[in-house]
Amino acid sequence: MRRRCPTIAAVSKPRKRFRKLDGILLLDKPRGLSSNQALQRVRHLFEADKAGHTGSLDPLATGLLPVCFGEATKIAGGLLGARKAYDTVARLGIVTDTDDAEGQPLRERPVPALAIDDIDAALRKFVGRIRQRPPVYSALKRGGEPLYAKARRGETIEVEERSIDVHAFELQSAADLLDGGEPLLRLHVECGSGTYVRSLVRDLGEALGCGAHVAELRRLWVDPFREPKMWTIEALQELAGRGGQHALDACLLPIESGMVAWPEVVVAPAQAARLGRGQAVAQVQGPAGEVAILDHHGRALGLGQLDAGFSLRPKRMFSWACAGPETAAANG
Structure with a gap:
């Protein structure tokens, strides 16, 4: 009689169980991930059943991304409109379709001889209540679809100007440019809700007569978290490996910390x-x-x-x- 070989049952990976968790994590988003990709990584790491972030950062950008878990998502809308601060590096002379270094070059122009006074005078034009045209490649929606999806299909898009508040737009260093190196300006920005730093840098480049795009961007703080203790994904993974969920939970701020406004x-x-x-x-x-x-x-x-x-x-x-x-x- 022929012996029948035992069948090996497919072993399915146990489904991850998510838990109810409330609080706010101040995440230091890495370059190369979208805000949603970063959110999903920390959500799975914390095994939280509900999470949301308060204001997108472009994949190129790094820095503070407040992540709200559980009931804290109910105050996320208020944090979206908070004042924010950034450090950015503007690359003069090249305009791209996304207004940052991840886009395709559209125009290249020579950078004129610029003095610090010229740069400061141009920066002052963009401080206060101003009108700004958001980038074509942005998450703004039209007809229920993000503009970047339409732009990727090659559709012609007209983006309307809107009013924004820029509280500070300051030169930190022009040493690269003035010393004959790369035509870079290191800038500091403080602004209100709806402001695109990419658009600020693009328009500054036009004011200087050569065009520009964002080469680097880092968000420093978001009200009310002016001096944030940020956690990288790598640091959180290390904590989880050493101390499990208890160690991760110690990184969370209470909901009240986000309600001071x-x-x-x-x-x-x-x-x-x-x-x-x-x-x-x-x-x-x-x-x-x-x-x-x-x-x-x-x-x-x-x-x-x-x-x-x-x-x-x-x-x-x-x-x-x-x-x-x-x-x-x-x-x-």
Whole structure:
């Protein structure tokens, strides 16, 4: 009788289990990854069931990318509009289709003889409330599709100017250029929401008469994280290898650290319970507008809208607020 060979069952890799995790990670995004690629790497490393980032960085860019886990994603929209700071290197004389070093050259022009005063005078034109045309290769959407997708298909795209705030646009060094080396300017930028540093550098190049593109870009800080302790992906992987999830969790900031831009109002336990059920409460003292809601322990419960008559309406409440004051205290 012929013996039948045993079949080897395919061994499937166990599916990764994600966990509920709340907090904010200040990630130092590496060059070469999109913001979403970096987000997914740290999400899988932390095994978090929900995560989002607060403002994209181009693949060429490095630096601060705040990552919100769990309930912290509910305040991510507020962080998107925060003031930001960058260091960038502008390469004069070459214009690219993406306005940075990853694009294809479109035009090359000689760089004129420039003095520091010439550069400073050009920089001053771009400080204050100005009009800016975003890059064609950007994540801005038209008809529900990012502009970069249309540009890659070769579509002709007209991008409208919009108003932005540039708080500082300063020369840090022109030594490369003035010493006869590469025509590079090292610049510092502080700006508001919606500003494209690539567009600033492109327009500066035109003001100097030679064109320019971004060769390097690093985000230094985002309000309210002015002196951030950033974590690289490599450092996080090393921590995970040594101490597991407990070591990783120690890298997270509490949700409250991202809420300092909102005026705070403190509510009593009974008011917290009503807000958690989606009901407005009366007689809450504070400034009219969007506010951060805290319980009497200082624990953030969510965001609300306070009107001039001191009526507080819930907008985005955290899960522990919806569970009631006893559960919120236990989570704290």
